[in-house]
Structure formats: C-alpha cells, structure tokens
Amino acid sequence: MANRINREQVQHVAGLAKLEFTDAELDAFTPQLDDIIGMFETLSEVDTDGVDVTSNVSDQLNVMREDVADNWGQSAALLKNAPDAARGFIKVPAIIDESEDN
Amino acid sequence: MNYFKQDVASLHADLVAKKISAKELTQATFDNIKATDPKIDAFLTLNEDAALKQADAIDAQGIAADQPLAGIPVALKDNLVTKGLKTTAASKILENFNPVYDATAVSKLANAQMVTVGKTNLDEFAMGGSTENSAFKTSKNAWDQTKVPGGSSGGSAAAVASGQVPVALGSDTGGSIRQPAAFNGIVGIKPTYGRVSRWGLIAFGSSLDQIGPMTRSVKDNATILSAIAGHDDHDLTSSTQAVPDFAAELNDATSVKGLRIGLPKEFLAEGVDDGVKSAILAAADTYRKLGATVDEVSLPHNKYGVAAYYIIGSSEASSNLQRFDGIRYGYRADDVKNLEDVYVKSRSEGFGEEVKRRIMLGTFSLSAGFYDAYFLKAAKVRTVIINDFKAVLKDHDFIMGPVAPTTAFGIGDEIKDPITMYMNDVLTIPVNLAGLPGLSLPAGFSNNLPVGMQLIGRPFDESTLYKAGYAFEQNTDFHLQLPTLGGQN
Numbered sequence: 074m075a076n077r078i079n080r081e082q083v084q085h086v087a088g089l090a091k092l093e094f095t096d097a098e099l100d101a102f103t104p105q106l107d108d109i110i111g112m113f114e115t116l117s118e119v120d121t122d123g124v125d126v127t128s129n130v131s132d133q134l135n136v137m138r139e140d141v142a143d144n145w146g147q148s149a150a151l152l153k154n155a156p157d158a159a160r161g162f163i164k165v166p167a168i169i170d171e172s173e174d175n
Numbered sequence: 176m177n178y179f180k181q182d183v184a185s186l187h188a189d190l191v192a193k194k195i196s197a198k199e200l201t202q203a204t205f206d207n208i209k210a211t212d213p214k215i216d217a218f219l220t221l222n223e224d225a226a227l228k229q230a231d232a233i234d235a236q237g238i239a240a241d242q243p244l245a246g247i248p249v250a251l252k253d254n255l256v257t258k259g260l261k262t263t264a265a266s267k268i269l270e271n272f273n274p275v276y277d278a279t280a281v282s283k284l285a286n287a288q289m290v291t292v293g294k295t296n297l298d299e300f301a302m303g304g305s306t307e308n309s310a311f312k313t314s315k316n317a318w319d320q321t322k323v324p325g326g327s328s329g330g331s332a333a334a335v336a337s338g339q340v341p342v343a344l345g346s347d348t349g350g351s352i353r354q355p356a357a358f359n360g361i362v363g364i365k366p367t368y369g370r371v372s373r374w375g376l377i378a379f380g381s382s383l384d385q386i387g388p389m390t391r392s393v394k395d396n397a398t399i400l401s402a403i404a405g406h407d408d409h410d411l412t413s414s415t416q417a418v419p420d421f422a423a424e425l426n427d428a429t430s431v432k433g434l435r436i437g438l439p440k441e442f443l444a445e446g447v448d449d450g451v452k453s454a455i456l457a458a459a460d461t462y463r464k465l466g467a468t469v470d471e472v473s474l475p476h477n478k479y480g481v482a483a484y485y486i487i488g489s490s491e492a493s494s495n496l497q498r499f500d501g502i503r504y505g506y507r508a509d510d511v512k513n514l515e516d517v518y519v520k521s522r523s524e525g526f527g528e529e530v531k532r533r534i535m536l537g538t539f540s541l542s543a544g545f546y547d548a549y550f551l552k553a554a555k556v557r558t559v560i561i562n563d564f565k566a567v568l569k570d571h572d573f574i575m576g577p578v579a580p581t582t583a584f585g586i587g588d589e590i591k592d593p594i595t596m597y598m599n600d601v602l603t604i605p606v607n608l609a610g611l612p613g614l615s616l617p618a619g620f621s622n623n624l625p626v627g628m629q630l631i632g633r634p635f636d637e638s639t640l641y642k643a644g645y646a647f648e649q650n651t652d653f654h655l656q657l658p659t660l661g662g663q664n
Contacts, residue, residue: 078539090493090538091500091518092531106535108594113482113540113549121555128554129382130368130561130610131412132634138408147275154272156507165502170513 077110078103176203177338179657183247183395186341190238190246197238197246201230201290204248208292208339211660216314217324217334219253220261221293229290238288244402245288250334250343252327253294254301254377255281255386260291264377265309266299268499268506268525278375279410280344280386280403287402292340295330299527300496301351301379303327304599307590308529315586317359317658318624322583325355331389332359337660342390342399346376348383349484350578350603353615356389357578357627360617360653362396362644363389365603367635368610369414370400372407378495380488381412383607392654393616393644397421400637416635428649430642432466434572441477442576442602450621451577458618458628459575461650462643472571474563479556480605481597485533486540486553487608492530493537499525532593561609568633573640577602578615578627606631614640617653625653 078086083103087094094102148161157164178186189195205223212218230246238245251257254264256274263269277285285291298308306314306329314329316322317336324333328345332355335343345352347365356363364387371386378384388399404418438459443452459469501507501521508520526534540549567574579599589596606613611631618628628647630640648654 082539083535086535086539086542089542090534091497091522092526092534093519093523094531102532102535105532105593106539109485109532109536109597110539110549112594112597113486113553116479116482116486116552116556119476119479119556119559121552121559124555124558126551126554127557127561127608129412130608131382132369132414132416133412136411138411145275150273150275151503154275154504156501156505163503166511166514166517168514 077107077114176200176207178341178391179338181341182392183243183341183398186247187243191240197230197233197290198227200246201226201248201292204292204340211337211339214315214320214660215317215333215337215339216312217295217330217337217339218250218293219263219265219296219311219330222260222291225260226290226292233288242288243398244284247289247342248292248340249284249289250293250295250331250340251281251291252297252331252343252345254297254346255344256375256377257281257291257294260294262294263311264300265297265311266525266527266530267310268521270506272504276375279372279407281375283403295334295343297330298327299530300377300492301327301346301348302492302529302533304350304354304596305590306330307586308527310527313586316583317660319583321585322624323358323586325358325583327351328389329355332356332361332363335359335389335391336361336658342388342395344386344403345389346384346386347607348380348488349607350600352387352389353578353603353613353627353629354599356615357625358583360625360656360658361389361391362393362617362654363387363615364396364400364637364640365606365613366400366404366637367612369412370404370612370635370637372405372410372413374407374409380491381495382491383488393641393648394422394425397425397641414635419638421638421641424638425641425645427642428646429465431462431646434467434643435570436462436467436469437472437567437571437574438469439472439474439477439567439574439576441474446598446601447577447580448582448621451581451626454619454621454626455575455577455628458647461647462575465646465650469575470571472567472574474567474605476556476559476563477605478601480560480608481601483553483556483560484600484604484608485536485597486549487557489533489537490540490550491537493534493541496530496534501525557608560605564605564609564611573643574631576629578629579603582621582624582626602629610634612637612640614644616644616647619653620656
C-alpha cells in the first residue's frame with residue numbers, strides 16, 4: 074500500500090463529513106480510499122499550467138430575480154416528514170450531552 | 176399488455192380512436208408489471224390507485240389528437256421527487272420520505288396528462304452502475320436475469336426493456352441513463368447540461384446531473400425530451416434556448432448523408448470488448464453506406480475523465496448530501512445523547528457503503544491541504560477534456576463510439592471492487608464533464624446481450640443526434656429484437 078492516506082486521516086475526514094466507522098469498516102475503507110486516491114493522482118500527468126478551472130457548464134450566467142418570499146403553504150405536510158415534531162416545530166435532542174448535564 | 180410492439184404514437188392513435196381507454200391501458204400496465212416484476216425488480220413503489228383515478232379523469236374528458244402524451248404510462252426514477260408519492264433515492268435515509276412538490280420534469284409530464292405508474296429502482300442516490308447499491312433491491316437485466324441492468328437508472332431501463340412501460344425517466348451524472356439503456360437494448364439520452372430543469376431531482380453532482388427519457392425508439396425519446404425540456408425559474412442553470420419539436424424532425428432515414436462523424440481511437444482502445452468493438456465498427460459502416468464520412472479522431476485526455484469525475488462528482492455529492500442530517504426529514508438514529516450524535520449516527524446508519532465512500536472522497540478532495548492538488552487539479556483537467564471535444568466537434572457533426580466497454584456484467588461480479596466499477600464509465604463520464612448531449616441506442620449484440628452505441632453532439636444539438644439515431648434505427652433491426660423474459664412475452 075502506497076499510504077497516500079492512513080487510518081488517522083480517514084478518521085479525520087470522517088469527522089469532517091459527520092460519519093463514523095467501526096474498526097472493521099476502517100480496515101476495509103482505508104486501503105480502498107488509498108487505491109482510489111492513487112487513481113486520482115494520474116491527473117498529475119496532465120499539463121494544466123495556465124489552464125482555467127471549469128466549475129460550471131451552464132450557458133446561464135448571473136441570472137437575477139426579485140427577492141420575493143413565496144409561501145407554499147406546505148408546513149403541515151413538511152412537518153409530517155420530520156422524525157419528531159410538536160406544535161409546528163421540529164424537535165431535536167439537546168445540543169449538550171444530557172448525560173454530562175448534572 | 177406490453178409495449179414491445181407499440182410506440183407512444185401508436186398507443187396515442189389507439190387512445191384517440193377509443194380502441195382502448197386510458198383506464199384499460201393503465202390497468203393492463205399494472206397487471207403486466209405485477210406479472211413480470213418478481214423477475215425484473217424494476218419498481219420500488221407503484222402508484223396504482225392514483226394512476227387509475229387519473230386515467231378515469233382523462234377518459235371522462237376524452238383524448239384529443241393534439242394531446243400526444245395523454246393517458247400514456249410513464250415510470251419515474253426514484254430520485255425524482257413526486258408530490259405525495261414516496262421518494263427514496265433507494266436510500267434507507269429517505270425510506271419514508273413524502274415530497275411536498277413535483278420535480279419540474281414530472282409536472283411537465285403530468286400537465287401533458289401522462290400517467291405515473293410508479294417509481295423505479297436505482298443505485299442509492301444514483302451512485303453506481305448496476306443498481307446493486309440500492310438499499311432495497313437489485314434490479315435484473317431484461318435480457319438475462321443473472322446480469323445487472325446497469326445503473327444508476329437500472330430500474331427505469333429494465334422496466335422499458337421488459338415491456339412494463341413504454342417510457343421512463345432517468346438521470347445521468349456520469350452515464351446513468353446511457354449505460355443502463357445500452358445494457359438493456361433501449362434508447363436513452365443525457366441531454367445537454369441545462370436542457371432539462373434539475374428542480375426536484377435529488378442532487379448528486381449539480382454541475383453534471385441531467386434528467387432524460389428512456390424509451391424503446393428514437394422517436395419516442397425525442398417526443399419525451401421536447402415535453403420535459405425548457406427554462407425553469409426554479410433551476411437557474413436551465414437554459415433559455417428554444418426547445419425544438421425533436422420528433423417532428425424525424426422523417427428522413429437518410430438524413431446523415433454528407434455529415435462528418437468522428438470515431439475517437441480512444442473509444443476502441445484497450446479494455447473495450449471485441450464484441451462491442453465490432454458492433455461499433457459495423458455501425459460506422461452503416462453510416463458510411465448512408466453517405467456520411469466517418470473519420471478516426473482523437474480525444475487524447477479521455478482516460479483522465481474517470482479520475483476528474485470521481486473528484487468533482489464526489490466533492491459536489493459530499494456538499495449536496497450534507498442536508499441529510501436526521502433533523503427535518505428522513506431517517507433519525509434512536510440511540511443518541513446529543514445533537515451531534517443525531518447527525519453522525521443518522522448519517523452513518525442511513526447511508527450505504529458506496530454513498531459513504533463518495534462522501535469521504537469528496538470531503539477529502541475539498542479538505543484543507545488537499546484542495547489544490549485534487550479538486551482544483553480536476554477542475555482544470557475538466558477544461559482540458561472540454562477542449563478535446565471542442566477541437567473534434569469543430570469540424571465533425573457528432574462523435575460516435577460505444578457507450579460502455581462491455582455488455583452487462585453478472586450480478587455480484589464487480590460490486591466488491593470500486594475501481595473496476597468506476598472504470599465502466601470511462602466512455603460516458605467525459606460527456607457529463609463537458610455538458611454535451613449523449614444519445615445511447617441499440618447497435619447490435621455480443622454473447623446474446625445488447626451493445627449500445629453512443630452519439631455525442633455539440634451543446635444543444637440533440638436534433639442532429641436524434642436524426643442520426645433515427646437513420647440508424649431505420650436501417651437496422653436491433654431495436655426490434657426483444658428479450659424473452661423466460662418465454663413470458
């Protein structure tokens with residue numbers, strides 16, 4: 074394994090992505106990601122000196138519109154999709170760990 | 176009722192002449208789906224009650240000659256949101272999600288009174304080329320149920336190819352319409368970026384995604400693209416270019432006479448099966464016989480497309496999929512102590528393996544210290560790939576080649592090896608990177624499985640691709656050969 078990415082880096086990236094992996098998953102993922110990143114590195118063969126970045130291939134540029142609110146009247150239907158809701162609000166657990174809150 | 180023998184125009188003629196009612200057509204469609212889907216596994220959700228009700232209303236109103244799509248059944252890939260009809264993107268994280276609006280492409284078809292019969296299977300969030308990444312089921316190839324249908328729009332492709340529906344919509348980020356169309360012997364188009372509004376398409380790679388039709392014939396495909404295309408205020412990347420009546424332009428089986436076609440040598444290089452290669456060379460001869468010139472051309476940076484795509488597409492995906500956090504909709508993990516836990520555990524339990532792999536690749540490519548070397552480099556290589564296409568299309572009307580290096584592979588054969596799976600897209604990905612239109616149509620068989628041909632055109636020139644596809648179809652019979660589904664049809 075060329076070690077382009079190691080287990081600790083994989084865990085760091087997982088933290089950024091708000092994902093967590095078991096030890097077994099890390100064992101499988103680390104060499105896989107390393108291989109794929111190796112494939113990414115073939116891009117270094119392409120001379121891109123002075124080449125512009127392409128971030129978008131749309132033919133529309135800077136389309137402007139009035140900033141007008143549009144009420145779709147769908148809050149009840151939207152809330153039905155929420156895992157937990159009460160009195161027109163979405164419920165979430167406390168931000169601070171409740172087990173430490175004493 | 177199956178749609179092997181009838182296209183959209185002939186179904187429409189029967190409906191207008193009252194040989195069949197919309198209700199009868201809809202009922203027959205569900206009866207056939209129920210008989211065949213245990214073998215094909217194309218559908219995730221059926222819309223039977225609402226569809227039959229809609230068909231009744233259409234019959235009560237009557238179908239006029241100028242309503243070419245009224246009463247015609249359509250299946251929708253399950254990453255297109257449908258108001259009140261469960262939409263999962265084949266992910267556990269959206270298992271019970273009921274959208275509150277229709278995707279623009281969907282509402283355009285509904286306004287034309289097409290009847291939505293159900294939602295089709297895909298690789299989770301459209302990430303994959305076989306439907307094996309679906310959280311719910313693996314769809315089967317219409318020609319051989321031990322083979323994958325391709326993906327990610329594999330359910331839509333198998334549904335059309337097995338005669339369950341005459342029309343389905345798919346989406347294509349790196350080949351997800353064209354490759355399953357090729358694997359199942361049907362017609363699929365990835366329109367020019369911006370041709371079709373992406374509003375209501377669950378976002379994967381926003382600079383790459385396009386919605387497109389999957390059908391049994393070129394003409395049907397052209398009819399449906401005209402119906403779903405056009406500018407939309409809800410997607411400001413959608414183009415204001417006029418939308419032609421593509422199907423009306425298809426009446427000349429020799430319209431390729433005098434055209435210059437480019438056949439890139441890289442498209443027939445190492446890794447492309449002999450059977451695929453010979454079908455494409457034979458197709459080139461067909462075009463020559465019809466009076467076109469076919470030149471060998473070069474897209475020298477084609478092979479870098481896969482690497483650039485997996486950086487750019489995964490980066491966009493990692494950003495787009497941040498919204499799945501267990502708060503407002505979708506799956507929320509139970510065993511949580513605080514809000515951070517909700518995010519991490521809901522995502523880790525809700526997303527499947529391939530989706531996590533892409534999120535990881537994207538997050539890595541965008542992270543501090545790696546952004547320049549990976550994301551920016553890929554965005555520059557994208558420009559180089561676009562310039563390759565521009566150079567060839569400057570003096571060629573379109574490019575032809577295979578859709579995929581092989582015919583459909585076996586279920587289970589490649590799923591454990593991500594890089595092999597990713598390389599399947601080497602001939603379709605560059606077209607998304609460049610935002611060009613790509614048409615996939617049947618061009619022969621290899622080992623009794625369909626081979627797909629890809630025609631790639633200039634931006635917003637789907638017309639030339641459809642005309643060339645139509646001419647090919649009129650001079651060959653590949654699209655008329657049908658899968659047997661174990662002798663059931």
